[in-house]
Amino acid sequence: MVETRRQAVVLLATLVLLLVLPALATAVGMPYLLTLGSQVVIYAIAAASLDLLIGYAGLPSFGHAGFFGLGAYVVGILAFHAADQSRFLGLVGGATQAWIVWPAAIGVCALAALATGALSLRTAGVSFIMITLAFAQMLYFLFVALKIYGGTDGLGFDSRNTLPGIDPSSDTEFYYICVMALVLVLGVFRFLVRSRFGMVLEGLRQNERRMAAIGLASYRVRLVAFTIAGAGAGLAGALDANLLRYVSPDALHWTMSGDLLVMVVLGGVGSLYGAFYGAVAFVGLQSLLSQWTEHWMIVLGPILVGVVLLARRGLWGVLAGASDGGADGGGGAR
Amino acid sequence: MSALLEARGLIKRFGGLVASAGLSLDIAEGEVHALIGPNGAGKTTAIGQLAGEMRPDAGSIRFAGQEITRLPVQRRTRLGLTRSFQVTSIFPHFTAVENVMTVLLVRSGRVFRFFAAARRETTLREEARAMLARVGLEARGDVVAEDLAHGEQRLLELAMALATGARLLLLDEPMAGLGPLESQAMTRTLGGLKGRVTMLLVEHDMQAVFALADRVSVLVSGKVIASGEPAAIRADPLVREAYLGEDS
Amino acid sequence: MTLLAEQLLNGLQLGVMLFLMAAGLTLVFGIMGLINLAHGSFFMIGAFAAAWVANRTGSFLLALPAGLAASAASGVVVEIAVIRHLYARSHMDQVLATFGLIMFFDELMAILFGRTPLLASVPRFLGGSVDIVPGVPYPVFRLAIIVVGIAVAVALWWLIGRTRLGMLVRAGATNRDMVRALGVDIALLYTAVFGLGAMLAGLAGLLTGPLLSVQVGMGDSILITTFVVIVVGGVGSVRGALAGAMLVGMVDTLARAYLPTLLQGMMQASTADQLAGGLSSMAVFILMAVVLLVRPRGLFPAHG
DSSP states (O other), X not given: OOOOHHHHHHHHHHHHHHHHHHHHHHHTTXXXXXXXXHHHHHHHHXXXXXXXXXXXXXXXXXXXXXXXXXXXXXXXXHHHHHHHTOEETTTEEOOOBHHHHHHHHHHHHHHHHHHHHHHHTTSOHHHHHHHHHHHHHHHHHHHHHOGGGXXXXXXXXXXXXXXXXXXXXXXXXXXXXXXXXXXXXXXXHHHHHHBHHHHHHHHHHHOHHHHHHTTOOHHHHHHXXXXXHHHHHHHHHHHHHHHHTEEOGGGGSHHHHHHXXXXXXXXXXXXXXXXXXXXXXXXXXXXXXXXXXXXXXXXXXXXXXXHHHHOOSHHHHHHHSSOSSOOOSOSOXX | OOEEEEEEEEEEEETTEEEEEEEEEEEETTOEEEEEXXXXXXXXXXXXXXXXXXXXXXXXXXXXXXXXXXXXXXXXXXXXXEEOOSSOOOOTTSBXXXXXXXXXXXXXXXXXXXXXXXXXXXXXXXXXXXXXXXXXXXXXXXXXXXXXXXXHHHHHHXXXXXXXXXXXXXXXXXXXXXXXXXXXXXXXXXXXXXXXXEEEEEOSOHHHHHHHOSEEEEEETTEEEXXXXXXXXXXXXXXXXXXXXXXX | OHHHHHHHHHHHHHHHHHHHHHHHHHHHHHHHOOOOXXXXXXXXXXXXXXXXXXXXXXXXXXXXXXXXXXXXXXXXXXXXXXXXXXXXXXXXXXXXXXXXXXXXXXXXXXXHHOSSOBOOOOOGGGOSEEEXXXXXXXXXXXXXXXXXXXXXXXXHHHHHHHSHHHHHXXXXXXXXXXXXXXXXXXXXXXXHHHHHHHHHHHHHHXXXXXXXXXXXXXXXXXXXXXXXXXXXXXXXXXHHHHHHHHHHHHHHHHHHHHHHHHHHTTSOHHHXXXXXXXXXXXXXXXXXXXXXXXXXXXSSOSOO
C-alpha cells in the first residue's frame, strides 16, 4: 500500500489545514475551534488504533474506551498524587512531567490490553465483541467505585503535564503536540501494516483457516496487535485528560467505545488515515446537531443506521479513491 | 516398508453417524497415494483427521516416525504435513506472489517484524516467484488472487502448499470444479511434482487418479477395503462391486 | 442465616430477570446470527409503557399488556425496518447499526417522558410481604417476579422443545439453509422470533420498573450484564442462558451483600467499603474471566 498521488495530495492538504488551524481560528474569531481541533485529533489517534484492530486484524473490539479511559486516569491519578504528595497504593508517587506520565499511560494500557486480550482472544466473533465490551465496563465500574479519585464525579487537576520548553497552559502549543502525536502514531501504524507482522495480520483477517494450515500460531499475533492498539488508545486518553484537565468514568463508558467505532466506520474501515476523517465527521456532526437541538441523538442514531446500511466506502474512500488497506467493510464476520 | 505417514484404526463419530470406522492407511515416502471412494465414504473426514482439524475418537497417526494424533494443525504444518482444501482457500485480496510470500514468511518463523516493508523483501519475493514457476503461474504473480481464474487459484493453492516446505501434501479434490483443460493442466503440474514431494490425493476424477497414483486405497463406509497398485485395484472384484461398478 | 435466605431469593430474582433478557438475545443470535445491542431498548420501552399506563389508569392489569405490546411492537417494527437488512452483514455492522438504534430510542424516551425518572409503583395486590422463613419477611412482588420468570422458562422450554415453531427454531440454529429448503417463510419466522425476544425483554423491563427507577438508559447496563450471562452460558444456547443467568444473578447479589462485611474483617472500614463497592460491581466480570479461562465457549456451548 503505497499512497497514490491523489491520496498523497489529500493527506498533504489535510496536514496543511491542521497546521494553520490555530491561525485560522483566531482570524475568524472562533477560538473554540482550537479545542474542537484538539479533540478531533485526539479521537483520531484512538480511532486509528481501533481501526488497526477492526480493519487490519479483523478483531471487532467493542471495548476500546477501556484503554482510552485508563490512559486518561493514569494522567489524572498521577496528577492527584503529585498535588498532595501522596502515593498511589502507597507505592508510586505522583508525577506531572509528560515524559514520565505519557509513557506510563501507554505502558499501563498496553499491559491492560495484554491481560484482557489474553482472555478475550480465546473466543472469536460475537463473543469477542461482548467480552471486550464487558472488560471495559468492568473498568468503568471500578473507577465509579473509587471514591478517592472522585467516583462518578471524576477527577480534575490544575495544569497539564509539562514538557521542557513548552507552555502547558497554551492551548495552541498543546494543540500542536496533539497533531505531532497523531502524525507519529499514523506513521508508526503505516509501517506496521506494511511490515511482515502487518501482512500476516491481514492474511489472518482474509482467511484464518488458511493461516492455520500454513502453520501460524494466530493467537500470539493477534495478542500483539491487541496490545499495540491498547497502547495507542492509552496515548489518546492521556492527551484527552490533558486537554480537559479532567477525567471521569465517562471516558471509559461503553458509549465511548461506540463513538470510536462510529468514527472508524465513518472514515472507512481498514483505511488507516480514514480514522481522522471519521473523527472530523463525528465531532463536526455532533457539534452541529447539538447546536440545532438538544435531542441531537435522535438524528445521529438514524444517520448511523443509514451509514451502515448504505455507505460502504467511508470518507477516506470518497476523498482519496479506493481504500488501500484491502479492507472490505467490517472485519467482524466470523 | 518405511511409511512416511501411518494411520491406525481411526474412528470418528458424528452423533450416530460413523464417518471413520477403524480407518488404517500407510503412505510411503515419495509416492502419490490416491484415496478414492463413493460419496459419503468419509474421505473428507479422513483428511481432516490427518491434517489435524478434527481429532479422532480413537486410533493413532504417526508422521515421519513421530506421534502426531493430538498435535494441532499448525504444529503438523511445521513438521511438513500440509493440506489443500476442497473449496479454494487463498488470501483473496493479496496478489499471487503475496499469497506465497505470506506462507514463506510464516514458515520462516520471523513474523514479529514491525518496520521493514514485507513486500519489498527481495529474497522473499524471488523465492515466492520460484514457487509460482513450479506450478506454471510465473506470469500471473502480480494478479490479485480473487481475480485469477478458478484453475489458476487451485494452482496457486498448490504453490502455497509447496511453500510450507511440505513433505506430504494432502490434496483434497484438487480437480474439483475444474474444466477439462484445467484438469489436464493440474494433472501435468502434479505429475511434475511427483517424486519431489509425497502426496495423498483424494479425487473423484478417475482419469487423473490412474494417471498419477503409484498406489490407490479404496475407502468405503469409513474403512479402507483395498489398497494396492492402480492396475490391481482396477481388477479387484470387491472394489468393482463396491465402487467402480457404479461408474463403469 | 435468615439474611442468606433473603439474599438467595434476591439472587434468584435477578437471575430470572437476566434470563428474560438473555433468552431473546441468545435466540436471535443462535437463529439469525445477529448481535443486537438495542435489546436493552426493548427492556426500557416495556418499562416506560407499563409505568405510564399504570400511572394513568392505576391498573397494573392494564399496564402489563401495554408494556408487552409496546415492546413486541417496537421489536417487530425495528426488525422490518432495520434488523432484517443486517442478517447478512458482519457483526461489526450489526453492532454499529444497533448502537445507532440505542441512541434513537434513548432520545425518543427522553422526548416523550423527559429525563426525570418515572415512578412505577408495585401493584397493590402484589404489595406487602410474606414470611419466607418465620420472622423473615420477603416482598410478595419479588416472589411474583420469580414465579413469572420460572413460568416463562417453562413456556420457552415447551415452545422450543415441543412445538412446530420450536422445531424450526432449533433447525434454524443449526442449519439455516435447511429451514429455507423446508419452504418456511423465513422472513416471517425471523420477525416472530425477534418480536418474541423483544417482548421478553419488555417483560423484564416492566417487572423491574417498580424495583429500580424507570429512566432513559436503564436498558444499557442490564444489556451488558446480559452479555456476560450469554458469554458465561455459551452463545446461542437457551439452556446456557438459563444457567448463566442464575449464576450471574447469584454471584452479583451475594457479592454485593457479603463483600463489605467480609472485607471489613480484614481492613479499615472506609477502605473496605470502597474496595467492596468496586469488587462487587466487578464480580460478574471476574466470573466471566474465570469461565473463559476454563471453558472459552461458555458452560453450555450451542453447537458441537
